[in-house]
Structures are given as structure tokens and as C-alpha cells.
Amino acid sequence: MELPSRWVFLLFLLLSSTKAFESEVDKEEFQEELLLKPLPDRKVLAHFHFETRAPPCNSNGLHHHHLFPKSISQMVEKFRVKEMELSFTQGRWNYERWGGFDTMSSNNAKPPGVELWAVFDVPKEQVDASWKNLTHTLSGIFCASINFLESSSMYSAPDWSFRQASGSLRYGMLPREAVCTENLTPWLKLLPCRDKAGISSLMDRPSIYTSLYYSQRLHLTSIASDLEGLNLGIVLEQTLTVVLHPSSQRTGLTHFSQSYLQPSWSLSSIFGRKVNGRCVLAKSSKVYLQLERGLVSQLKKSENYGADYIASEGYDGEANFELSVNPDRVIKEEHSRNGISSSLLYEFSVDKYSNSKPFDLGLTWKFPVIWSCQQAPLHASRFLMGSGNERGAIAILLKSTDLNDSSLVANSAMDGCELRVNIFQVVPWYIRVYYHSLQLFVDDQLKAVGAFVEKIHVMPSKDKISPGMMEMVLKLPCGVKSAALTLDFDKGFLHIDEYPPDANQGFDIPSAAIGFPDFHTSMLFPSNESERKSPMLSKFQESSPVLLYTEVLLVPLTTPDFSMPYNVITITCTVFALYFGSLLNVLRQRVGEKERLLKSKAAAKTGRLSDLLSRLSAKLRGRSQEPMQSASESSPLINSKLALKVLLMAALAVAWQYYFG
């Protein structure tokens, strides 16, 4: 505790001293926010958002950072990173239950494992080199095996389907990377207060790692202020999204009447900690509670919900739920279209709380309420087809969800009733995909691929050099019920030293990204000062295309039996010995040498041993000839014998049929 306080003190000194000189220049600033959101399936989403900004400074390239992590700024400067995102994820985002059509899911729902993409501000031929260096640096910073993304068979360069970037984007995924505290600690180190104070002190390791979904993300953007690009302004955005399971659910299950009642929770019950005031270095420190559109409309429907709830702040006995802390402000989303209820945000400022009076937000439900989240226009799932170790097929199935009519109508009016779907899929080289075998089924009918594909870009894999990549834009009719895409593949063979540990588990095909470029998610808030202040809300206001990830697939490949090296060595040695022995024997022998030798021997002497041997062989000969003669005599009999045997077999078969059939 001593060290941070001293540091803080020093910082205050610095701030106060520099204030006079740099008042006109934007200062580095840090903001912390937390969003809590009840989910329809009795879970709670907690979304931490930390933003650190380093403005471009004009002191000729010599950067002195007050708040901004030096390692990140050095990395950005060195590798000319324009934009970068790194995410560590454990678990799957449940698009059906937790929503697939809001900013939260399209920005924070990530594929399992590690995903990294980066856009570089360097000439195209240097992009790969920068990427390799970047992966090693990140690997060091975050204690993860991101450096495996260095090899060219692990990353790809999508042109347009994932994100618009002219050739300077690199994208890589490690689906099998395990995520744990060792990745969280370096991530927390980038925050000025770490997890010692402020909102981040809620991150109790046992409770966040027992969550159903855990995604830790780091996004940074750099803005070059001058032409040379020497002075960079960097925005570092760190988010942690967890889906937690309030523990009161268990008691609710036994009684059916209670089972529909959402579990009540508080910060101390889901995290096991409370917020003891803000991080003193943060410019603002806020907690939001979001009630999404579906929930608000359900609440409105129920008569318990007072219309003047927001205005009068009279949340006592009458309301559906009760908050333990009075919100400082209620922000109502301004919806551009009428008729749809908008989501609500309760804002709590942590500034006024302290050690003696910790902040502990609690939500108690009083009446059951059931709602559902907004779904993406199509639900995507991906699976493997076929069995065996030789070949198979990847299928991507898109199914329409019960989308809100209004949004569909609004969008369809714009683009002549077409639903565009971006598909971006990277396949490792040992899954040899035959792209010509692409088949498209729309509404259960096999359709010509050309009729529905607007744009396609395929990069076939090269063995051990680069993965296969497919980007495509599908143009589906609006009322499409389902669309399926299949691609056949052969399973390749790996060299013995290319197998990873636990090779018998199978091999992963990383998630495919499915985007809907026509659909954007954004929330509009009343245009007062709030969105300027809060980076999270301004992030929500940005319109981002709907994006979802499919499942990771596990392909069983032929795997040698590693556990039996001894057997293999023995058998191989035996085979080699036999082969080379006989080969040498044949090569060494001269034609006719043997009989010459025999002849010379016979001429020289007739030993007693050879005499004995010859007598023995004569005896053998005499005996061996007899049965053969008898066999040759009886050879005409063979046919009748054969017929007899066949008859016997037939009789047996009939008997079998009779008794067992």
C-alpha cells in the first residue's frame, strides 16, 4: 500500500507542477466504468471498461507518460501499430440467450482462446515483419503463447470481410490457448491503479474465473498528429466482460412459483467485494446498470411499473425491482424510430463513496419478469460433417431468428430487400479444403453459388506455409429461412514433429466470423454532455456492424501411436535387418559359385558327414514321394469331394436358418 500512495503523491506533484505549462495541451487521462446488465437466463453481465488516453505531444519524440503504460506506447511507436485488438476469452457467448444484436455482443463476444488482429502503418512489404515482432512483444507482455502466431501458417491477411484495411491488416487466432490469472495480472498492470483501488478492485479472481463467460480485451488506436507520424496519440481501451451466475438461483429452482423470479444480486454477492471509492487517478469513475429494450418493454407492460418511475424516482414497494442505491442519473436511450421501447441506463457515480462507506449496488426482483434479447438477423452455427480419418466437410448453417420486424423492414427498405452476410473463415493447412466443392443451399434447395455470392476471395492453403482463407459476401433474400454452406476437405498428414502435445485430441479449426454489414448496432443517448464524458457510452453510440463468431471445430486427424516407440523401433529394426541381410546376401553371391564349390568339394573328398546327410536326404525323398503319388492318383476324386463339401455347407446353412433364423 505504501508504494502506490507514494506514486500517487508523486504524480500529484507532477500534475500540479506541469499544469501551468500544459494547460493548453490535452492531458493524459484515465476513466473507469462498469456496466451491469441482467440477462434473460438469470445471469448477470458485468462489463468493465477502462480507457487511457495519451494525447500526441509535441516535444520532439521524447515521451513522458504520467498515466499511460510505457510498454504499450513503446510498442505502438516501434511497430507503427495503427489499430490493434487482442482478446483472451474463455467460454462461449450464448448468442441466443445473451443477445446478438447489440453493441455488447458485436464488440465483446469473442471466440474462445486468443484472437489478435492489428493494422500497421508501414509499407506493405514490412507488415509481416512488424506482425512477427508484435506477436513476440505481446507474448512477453501478457504471458501467453501469442508468439505462435508468428509463423506464417498461423495468421492470414483478410482484405475486406473482417475489417476494411488495405493489405496492412493481419489476423490470427489461437483457439486452444488457456486463459487464466497469469494473463489478467499483466493486463491489470496497464491500469494506473491496478486492482488496488477503484472499480477494478472488484476483480476477485475466484469469482470472475468461475464465470460462464470471460473475455478480456485490449484495443488500442493510434492517431498520428503530424505527417511523419512521429508523435502519436494513443487510445488504450481495456475491457473485461464476464457473465456471472448469481448464487441465489439454486433456492429459486425448487419452487415452481419462484423459479421465474429472477435472482437478486448485489456487487458483494456476485464479486465478493465492494467498491471502496474511486481510483484517484481516474478522471471519472462510474457504474451503470442497463435494462435492455426487451426488459423495459416487459416492465412497461406489467402494471406494477409506474409510468412516472423515472421522473419521481419513487422506486419503493410498487416497482418490479428495487435498487439498494439511488441512481445519480437515469439515461433513457433515444430511439430513432418510434414504437420501440428504449433501454434504460442508471448511472451511479463512485466518487462519493469511500472506505468507510463502500459502494455496493444491489438489485432485488420482486415480481417475475421474462424477456428475451434481441437476436442477430441470422443465427449462425458451424459443424463438421462425415466421419473417418480421410475426408469430411465443413458446414455453416445460417438460420433466421425471430427478428424484430421493424428493424428488418427498415433495413430492407434501404437495400431492396437483400440481406448481405459476410463470411470470413481461416482454415489451417492440414485441413485441405476444396473450394470448388462449395455448395449453397438456400431454403433447403441446392442453389447455384454464383446467384447468391456477391463477392468471394479465396486463398488456398499452402502446406506448412500459409493457411487457407475464404472471404465471401452472400446476398440472401430477406425472407430467407435458412442457408447452408458446405465445403469438402481432405485431412492432411503432419510430420511427426509437427504434432502438438496431446495430439490425439484432434485439431482445431478456428471460429469463422459472420458479419452483417447492413445491420448496425448503436444506441442514441440524449445529446448532452454525458457521452462526451463517458468513453463507454460514446463507444455504444458508435455504429458498429453486427458481428458474430461461430464455434471452434475439432477435427480428428490420423495420429501416430506416440506411446509405443519401443515397438516401432523393434519392428523397424527387424524389417531393416531382414531386408538388408537378404539384399547383401544376394548381392554378394556370384552366379554359379556354389555349384563350382560343391563340385570341387565332391571331387576332393567324400566326408563322413556329407555321406550321412545324403543318406538322410535320400530317406526323406523316398518318403516324400509316396503321399504325392497317392494324391495325384486321387485327383479325379477331388471334384466329387468338392461337390460333397459344398453340399455339406449348404445343408449346414439351411439347418442354421431353420434353427436360428
Added chain:
Amino acid sequence: MPKTETETPKMKPRPIVRLGIFLISHSLLVCVVCCTAGVLALLLLPLLAKNTYISENALMPGSASSMVSNRDISEANRLASDLSGLNFEPQDAAALESRGILTKYMSDLGAEVSYHKFHHKPNQFHPLHFFSSPDSTSSVDNFSCSAQGINTVGIIRAPRGDGKEAIVLVTPYKFGKSGTAETLSLSIAYTVFSLLSRVTWLAKDIIWLVADSQYGEYAPVEAWLRDYHTPVFTGLGALNADTCIKIDDLYALEQKPIAQTKISDGFRRAGTMAAALIFKVADRNELLEDTLNIYAEASNGQMPNLDLINIVNYLAVHRQGLRVKVEKVLSLLDSRWLEILGEIFEVLGKVARSLNPGWKFGISAADYVEGSATLASSLYNQALGIPTGPHGAFRDFQVDAITLEISPKVSSHNKARHNEFLLRGGRLVEGVVRSINNLLEKFHQSFFLYILTSPSKFVSVGVYMIAFALLVAPLPLVAASLYADANQLDLGVKNTKSTTSAPNELDITFRSWKWLHAAKEAFSRSCMGRSCFTASIFHLSNTKLQPNVQLCNLGFPFNAWPPHPVLDSGLSIYPCFYISTRGERRVGYFEISDHLSSLHWFASHVSC
């Protein structure tokens, strides 16, 4: 004689040739010796059986204490009473209602529930019935609503899991007309399922398939697996669904106010299957104690990995105190000669032990009889190639699966006894699921080729192949000797008219090699019946045959069988009976030319 020898020294053939000639010239003796030794080795197999051991360390069976609680059991009992409380007169309505209840219970646990419709195709291939029943012309598209079954599938997604792998639990259930035993198996499954929906250790998704067993237990599982692995995207299924109003009723029934109970009609998947457990409760009651029957033989004699049987056996015996049994040939149990043989072996074992206490191969006579009865049943099932339960369908897709059949002790209608049975069954299944869940890789450590002689003893392939090889070895020898006779080959070394000219001698050595060729051909023919060999033929011939063609039984050499118009009878042609992917019975032809490498497969369009 010695005089002639000295005059013309003989050309000695190579030792291997001499050995071959020796064996062929004494083929009768060799035959008798080999066959006797083979039969003896077969009879010795129960003695040579080793104790099973868990080879994969990651499984760690029974290392965690069981978590099945009384709450799960009371929930399961509630489900059972709800289901048995239904007594609708029309059976369809009862089936519909019971399916609805089951769905509601499943989705209350937070599982994703979906229905899988399938059409039952009654013409099942059966090798024993193949010759007798003249074929009912199989037509693919006369689906009728009456032959439609509906499987109920519930999936629990593992929290924090990546959804790459899944464990499948299967309970056959006859909706609307099930007995108490089937309901009991459903309650065991529900007990486990409700536990698994809460646990945090799950790394693989859990699929619970309630197979609609009104058309047998194999058909629904097989249909579900086929749709899981090779779905059809064209609208065949959708068309049929429209014609069957029954199904639409089903969906109409599901109008629950809760968002979670929304039933999706789509097929839901959960990654690559790691293993599958089929469990059911037998109708018959055991006198002494709760008994567990394990069935493992899949189609074409394939077996699941031995580790799967080991963990079930370990948990059942050491944790739950169940008596584990494997199928046996009951008639052998009373056979007198086997008993005498067992006694002889027992005495021999005792003698051996008295000579050297280190030798421990003697087993008691009763054990011997039991072991050989089990061995016989195991051999019979593997040779016949017909799966002994629904687990056979899984093995066709390279998923290890076994069927557990639990038979309760004489059931008085005692509630405590009933709950104890549920607890035991639930804990057993939970333990097995937990072990498989621990497994990072798929099953590969232990044996795939083995014969069980008791639930805890097995004979591995290295041992039983000796007996098999001894029985097969005379065939090429006899063939070679017949060939030699037919061609008037003198296998003995010339002594009468031996000339010193070199080309003649070379010719003789050349000709003496021909027996090898004959032996090769004979051996290949004798091996044809083995499925492993036919599989390699499929590979060689590079045909369009689907890999899931299940049975290809090679018939007799081509004499009596329906002649193919294109082929002339001079070639050695083998008919091969198999089921095509569309379920038709087909006959194909193999032409086997001189060397084995050029096998030809005529996928004929003659259906028989």
C-alpha cells in the same frame, strides 16, 4: 547311392525353399498338428486372459466424490410420477403429453431441447436372413407418418467450455407405452442430467438423447447419428413434416410463457463426440443384488476402447457395489466336458505352482467354465458382426460407446430401496461421465482388439491371434500341395535324371517357387471373410463406396451366384453382399486377378 552322389553333386535349394518344400510334402501332418494346437490354444484362452487395467491415466475414475444428491433424485421421482400419471386412452395423446412433460423438465434445467424426427425403415439387413427372405424392394421415399419417430434431445452446454467435444447419454424410451423399467432408466438419466446442469467441472457438452424406441432401440440412435454427421440440406425432410400433422400438434403444445422453453425444430449439435453411454433398466429382476450388464460388441466385430469398459467396471464394482456381468453362452455353463477340462487345467495349475510358486496361470474350474462361456459369446458376437445394442451405431462413426443394462434387485415397492437404486445408477453414470470429461484426448491408450472373458479379464489380440493363426496356417499349405499335385511337380530334389546342365536346375528352382504364389492366393481367399481385409480392399479399389457401408460379406467363389452378364466365368470372382447408403441390398463383385494389388470392384446395380 553314395557313388552317384559323388559323381553328380546336387544343387541345394535355398533354405527357405527347402523348408517350404518340407512343410508342403508333409502337409497332412502339419495340418493335424496345427489344427490341434489351434483348438488347444482356443481352449487355453480363458487361462491366458489378463486382468484389465486402466491404461489412460487421465481418466482417474472414482477420484472425486459423487455429487448426486437427494434433491436430484426427488426431482427425478417427480418426473417419473408425472410420466406414469398419464393414462390417456389414445396412445398418441399420451405420447405427446409425456414428451411435453419431459421437454419441460429438461428446459427447466437450462438445457437446449430439440426434437429430431426420423423415418423408420423396417428393412434391416440381417446376414442370417439374407438368403431366406426374398427381398422386399426397398423404396426410399414412401415415408409414412405412421413409421415416424421423434427423438428428444437435450443439450447442456459446458460453462466455460469451448464446445468442441460432447458426451452422449442415451436412454431408449417408448413414449406413451413404456413400462416401469423404462421410466426408471429415464429417472436415472434425469438425475444425472439435473446434476450435470449445475456442476462447474464440465468441460464437454452433454447430450441426452431420449431415443424413441417404438421401432427398436437401434434405429432411432442410428437415425440421429446419421443426421448428426451427414445432414441432408435439401428439403426432403421438410416436405414430409408438412404431411404429418402429428408433429405440428406437438409444436402447438409447446406454448409456454417462458422464453427458455422455446423448442427449436432445428437439429442441434455439440461438437465432436468423445464417447457415448447407453443405459437402460432391465425388466427382469435379479435375486441377489443389483446387476450391471455390459454390452460392447459393435458392427463387424468392432469393440469400443477397453478403457471405457474398465472405468465402468471399476466404478460399478468398487464404488457402487454392483455386480457386473458380460453376456455369455448359457448352454456352455452346464456342459460337462468343459467342466472336466477346467478341472484338468486346475490340477495342472496346481502342479505348476508346486513346481514354481511364481507361475500363476491356474484358475479354478468354475472360473474356467464361466470364462469360456463368456469367451464363446464374445467370439460369436464379434464373428457375426451384428451389434448387440444401440452402441453399435456409434462405433460406425468412430465413437466409443457401450450399453449398460442395470437390473434391480427384486423390487418391493419400497421407496427407500427405489431411491437407493436411483442413487447407485446415477452415481455410476456420473462417475463415468466425469472420467470421460477428464479425458483431454480421445480414447486411444488401451486396446481396441480384444475378447472379454469376464468384466475384468480380457484376451488381447496378440494372444488370440496365435490360436487363429494356427487354425488358418494349414490352408495355404494344403493349397500349395494340391497345386503341386495338380501340376505334377516333383518337389523332391531330382536324383534320377539329374543332369549337370545349369539352365535345367535353375528352371527347377524357379518352379519350386510357385508354391508361394499358390499359397498367397489361397491365403487371401481364406482371409476374405474377415472384415478388416475387406476394408483394405475397399481402400485398394478406390471406389465410390461410402465408408459407412456396414457389412460386406464375401460369399463363395463365383459359381452358384447370380451371374453377372459382363463377366466371364474364367476369372475368380467373388460376390459381395452389402447395404448401400440408401438402405438397399446390393451385390457387388470382386475380381481378384493374379496379384492382390489389382482388385477390381464392380459396384453393380443388381439388387437382390
